[in-house]
Amino acid sequence: MTFAVSNSLRRWPRTWHIAGIALATSVVFAQASQDTTSQSPTPPRDSKQPPAFSAAGVQGSTSPSGYSTGISREEDSAVSEGVNTLRHELLAGYVSNWPEQSCSRESELLKATQANPQGYDANLSLGLFYLEHGEFSRSVLYLESARRLNPADNRNLHALALALVGDKKNHEAIDLLQAPSATSDQDAVLLRLLGLAYQLAGDEGQARDAYQRAIAVSPNDAGNLLSAGLGLIASGAPQQATELFSSATAKSPNDAKLWLGYGIGQDRIGRRSEAVRSLLRAIAIDRDLAPTYFFLAALADASPEFAKALRTHLAEFVVAHPSSAEAHYDYALALWLQGKKHFVDASNAEIESQLRIALAAESNLAKAHYLLGLVYSDAGDLPRAESELLQAIQLEPGNAEAHYRLAQDYNRDRNPQLAAAEMSQFLSLRGSGNPEEAIAAPNLQDAGGSLITQLTMASPCTRKP
Numbered sequence: 001m002t003f004a005v006s007n008s009l010r011r012w013p014r015t016w017h018i019a020g021i022a023l024a025t026s027v028v029f030a031q032a033s034q035d036t037t038s039q040s041p042t043p044p045r046d047s048k049q050p051p052a053f054s055a056a057g058v059q060g061s062t063s064p065s066g067y068s069t070g071i072s073r074e075e076d077s078a079v080s081e082g083v084n085t086l087r088h089e090l091l092a093g094y095v096s097n098w099p100e101q102s103c104s105r106e107s108e109l110l111k112a113t114q115a116n117p118q119g120y121d122a123n124l125s126l127g128l129f130y131l132e133h134g135e136f137s138r139s140v141l142y143l144e145s146a147r148r149l150n151p152a153d154n155r156n157l158h159a160l161a162l163a164l165v166g167d168k169k170n171h172e173a174i175d176l177l178q179a180p181s182a183t184s185d186q187d188a189v190l191l192r193l194l195g196l197a198y199q200l201a202g203d204e205g206q207a208r209d210a211y212q213r214a215i216a217v218s219p220n221d222a223g224n225l226l227s228a229g230l231g232l233i234a235s236g237a238p239q240q241a242t243e244l245f246s247s248a249t250a251k252s253p254n255d256a257k258l259w260l261g262y263g264i265g266q267d268r269i270g271r272r273s274e275a276v277r278s279l280l281r282a283i284a285i286d287r288d289l290a291p292t293y294f295f296l297a298a299l300a301d302a303s304p305e306f307a308k309a310l311r312t313h314l315a316e317f318v319v320a321h322p323s324s325a326e327a328h329y330d331y332a333l334a335l336w337l338q339g340k341k342h343f344v345d346a347s348n349a350e351i352e353s354q355l356r357i358a359l360a361a362e363s364n365l366a367k368a369h370y371l372l373g374l375v376y377s378d379a380g381d382l383p384r385a386e387s388e389l390l391q392a393i394q395l396e397p398g399n400a401e402a403h404y405r406l407a408q409d410y411n412r413d414r415n416p417q418l419a420a421a422e423m424s425q426f427l428s429l430r431g432s433g434n435p436e437e438a439i440a441a442p443n444l445q446d447a448g449g450s451l452i453t454q455l456t457m458a459s460p461c462t463r464k465p
Contacts, residue, residue: 094189095159101129103461113142120149124156131159133461136167154180154187161193165200173197181210188218188228195231207235215244222252226261238268249278256286263295272302276310283313293317293330300334300343307343310334318354325362328354333371348375366395370402377405382413400429 101109109129112122127143130136143160150156157180164173177194180187195210211231218224225248232241242265248258263278276299282292296310314331321327332354335346352375358368373388389406392399407422 094162094193095128096155098132099125099128101132103133105129106461117145118149120146120153123149124153124159127156127163128159131163131166134166136163139163140167140169154190158189158193161190161197165193165197168200170197170201174201181213186217188214188221188224191217192224192227192231195228195235199231199235204235208232208237208240211235212240220251222248222255222258226257229261229265233265233268238265241265242269242271254285256282256289256292259285260289260292260295263292267295267299272299273305275299276302276306280306280309280313287313287316288320290317290326294326297330297334297337301337301341304341304343307338311338311344323361325358325365325368328358328361329365329368329371332358332368336371336375348379351375364395366392366399369395370399370405373402373405373409377409382409385409386413398429400426403429 106129109122109126113119113126116122123142123146127139127141127146130139130142140160140163143156143163146153146156147160157176161173161177164170164176174194174197177190177197181190181194191210191214195207195214198204198207198210208231211228214224214228214231225244229241229244229248232238232244242262245258245262245265249255249262252258259278259282263275263282266272266275266278276296279292279296279299282289283296293314297314300307300310300314311334314327314334318324318327318331332351335344335351335354338344339346339351352372355368355372355375358365359372362368369388370392373385373392376382376385376388386406386409389402389409392402393406396402403422403426407419407426410416410419410422
């Protein structure tokens with residue numbers, strides 16, 4: 001039985017705060033013009049000796065993972081901190097002069113609001129604080145107070161709409177934005193927020209219209225084009241988005257984010273090899289644009305022409321981010337996909353090692369448990385396959401593919417009752433029909449939507465009981 005790679009293996013990585021890359025409008029990226037159509041790896045990040053690469057990845061002599069990282073612990077810490085700033089960049093794309101605030105400021109902001117409950121700035125600041133930390137209901141409370149005090153401030157309007165969407169109050173966000181959008185035709189941020197609210201409310205037609213209006217308002221703003229283009233993809237218009245990114249990259253050939261969007265669009269309309277070219281171009285411009293590596297990993301089996309270059313870039317990213325669960329997962333996924341297509345002779349032990357490292361860094365990474373289950377299943381190790389798939393389901397009960405694969409393994413292991421229960425779960429999630437057809441979903445089917453809908457990683461402040 002052949003198994004098409006499922007959405008579960010291609011979902012957007014949560015720990016990177018990727019939506020920040022997708023939606024930020026104020027980020028400045030490094031500019032370069034290196035062509036990536038060849039299979040040569042990008043130059044080393046610094047003057048240190050770069051790692052050697054084998055056909056399957058990195059050859060190293062230190063650390064349990066087998067990698068010689070070439071960077072200090074302090075440098076690795078700086079990399080991790082840099083990743084965490086992406087959430088702030090996301091919010092800066094929707095709210096001007098975004099005030100990044102640590103949890104230690106909560107008490108001060110609360111006191112200011114209590115001392116002056118009718119103070120606009122006090123309510124706005126506290127609302128923005130809670131929005132940044134993913135506490136949407138609290139954010140809405142204070143941002144609504146600020147709006148009553150100063151209804152003309154678009155900065156607060158944008159933040160309130162974002163908080164309502166985060167709080168799953170999409171129709172309230174639409175009601176809030178509809179009237180201003182009719183009179184503020186030059187507010188691209190407002191129009192993108194309206195598109196997002198319509199999209200999450202299930203009205204794809206209205207969402208596409210709002211995103212198209214946003215594009216027309218700011219046709220030369222790369223951040224606006226990326227966000228609106230991904231919105232079009234998520235709203236069922238990948239062809240329009242791909243045409244938009246084609247034009248945008250021609251005008252701005254050194255913008256890595258636009259090449260990332262172009263690659264996503266190309267993949268969604270079935271141009272997988274061209275998608276790989278676009279993603280490699282994005283890495284040539286900005287090798288630290290983390291989302292690009294996830295998409296490259298998911299396209300690892302697209303073409304033998306780029307197999308080695310793609311694998312090399314993913315291995316380099318692991319070397320630069322040795323403590324990143326996502327980096328190890330992406331590399332393991334690429335090896336697994338390429339092994340299926342015979343692009344590389346990667347052992348199950350090597351793939352398992354990478355996934356174990358990923359899970360050591362992030363034990364609740366459901367997709368790593370899921371892929372481990374597939375690796376063990378392919379090797380005929382049914383007890384361990386079942387254990388990993390069960391852990392994936394515990395972490396992600398809506399993972400239909402995991403239920404399906406577990407049902408298959410239970411059948412092979414002569415447990416028909418358990419198999420029937422898992423198949424029932426699969427069908428309840430996916431509906432009736434041919435399970436193989438249901439699983440064989442288009443590559444990266446949900447990725448564009450995930451980029452748009454994952455507004456911010458909720459990181460509430462810890463409080464004493």
